[in-house]
Amino acid sequence: MEAPLIQVKDLVKYFPVKKLFITVGQVHAVDGVSFEIMRGETFGLVGESGSGKTTLGRLMLRLLTPTSGDVVYNGRSIFELEGGELKEFRRRAQIVFQDPYTSLNPRMTIYDILSEPINVHKIRIPDKREYIVKLLETVGLGEEHLYRYPHEFSGGQKQRIAIARVLALRPEFTVLDEPTSALDVSVQAQILNMLKELQSEFKFTYLFISHDLSVVKFMSHRIAVMYVGKIIEVAPSDDLFSEPLHPYTQMLLSALPVPDPKYTRSKQIIKPRGQVPSAISPPPGCRFHPRCPFAREKCKAEEPELREVKPSRLVACHLYS
């Protein structure tokens, strides 16, 4: 890990809410987010549904255009890239989607699926078939699967094919958007191990998005917690779990059932209060204040900034100011 590979600078994405063609409001999907991802790092992104994790992942690949803010990749803003440079970025930055059932074209064979990125990016390799067989072997499949169709595979195998498709381009950076949420735990373990092995072999940088805290902890070096479009805490993986600072992180961790009956029944539980607010009209001040057991007057009026309160620990909360 040396220089940051990606810098996200005050990124904002609003989606208009329309009623009869008239814009009546805006969904604040991502609302002023900044962080950096180092080369070779796995940066975990956790949050509940609707917190803006996926939107953020897509913005970082320029699959969406931001309302404002910037994403700097290798020193260049990705929203300024054009032509050949944009295409090169598209090769280097890849994504694995949550649902392996809809991310593979049912009418293409595995050979076609894996040769498509090679053809699009005109990657020169001496023997394409051999290259594709090698890719399949890297993800634990084999030559016998070349001419089959996606429906002949299980969910775990489909996700392996989606990963092989990403590997075909030798990318630097991959967004993994809930890659194992649709899989059973025994298969999930196979895929997570494989992703870790591939990372150490090819020096990948990952953005790992998930709502499953234990999976994110296993995969990530650092973790950011999102709440209604904002990052409210960033910490090294182990520190976040041993000493969560933000009251929302504390609530999230205490609500997590742990597969250890003695531990999970004896731990201190902060009962979750209320519901996640609407992202169309988020509460003023700190977005968590209506549910926060420590909320003060200041929290209702003033939005806390994400600040470093200890070495490598960032938190957006007035309790620590």
Place this chain on the structure above:
Amino acid sequence: MSRRDEILRIEDLYVHFYTYAGVVKAIDGVNMSVLRGETYGLVGETGCGKSVTMRAVLRLIPPPGRIVKGRVIFNGVNLLELPEEEMRKIRGAKIAYIVQDPTAALDPLYTSGFQVAETILAHEENVGKKSVWERVVSLFKSVLIPDAERRVKQYPHEFSGGMRQRVVIACAISEKPELLIADEPTTSVDVTVQAQILEVLEDLKKTQEMTMILVTHNLGLVAQICDRVGVMYAGSIVEVSDVFRLFEEPLHPYTRGLLNAIPHVTRTQFRLEPIPGTIPDLINPPPGCRFHPRCKHATGICKREKPKLREIEPGRFVACHLYRGD
């Protein structure tokens, strides 16, 4: 072993699905015993037959599925022999069922309160409209839906996922069932909402003296709220134990594999230990123990003979030839 009061007993249950591709042997000799007042966790991965077993209890197996043989004894009566008319008085009144997806369980065309009232009217005669409505409001309150008087008049689309699941729970408890089957009740919601729903379920269990069967694939959930656990694999129960001993010292190789395959937030792990292979095809299941192709301890007998679920120490049952004890 001295038996506590048994509310539900499943004996030697077989359920097959007659498809064009062949006969899917989904449930292959399930034996299960649930004690009055406990929370029984039924865990297993996709397709292992957890939900089918529970649907068989209510005789709600959709065609082409059929209960081939077995007995389901609820309060001393074999439900599989009851006339349909009698069975209808049990469903929803004595045994209630909560499904995974609350959005599919509620009818979008009726108010949420009406759907709870409908459950009451289906089981009770001579109840006044006003008293039913009052009961619906108090049911909404008991599942902790805020602003119940207003919410009963709203439609399902006006509720969040977690709130919809509460409405479904309100339907389920409206007749004060003795047994509540919760089939993945929190799989479609976030962890903080899950914690709230679990709180509602646990409170209800206490105040209404219900027995609960929690069907889930989430081992964390099992560790948190269940008293005893049955682990299912490919159509059979392979291990039964109280929750503490199960997590401390799992016996069946599949249970051990499952616990090693999950990431733990309380530990630092660099690698997970996956279970090799995949779940078997249930049209042509492997002979003998259905887990043997994935088991590192498998021997000759595992390929020939299906192990029976046997009690190897008080309260601990396992179906594995490793524990034959001879």
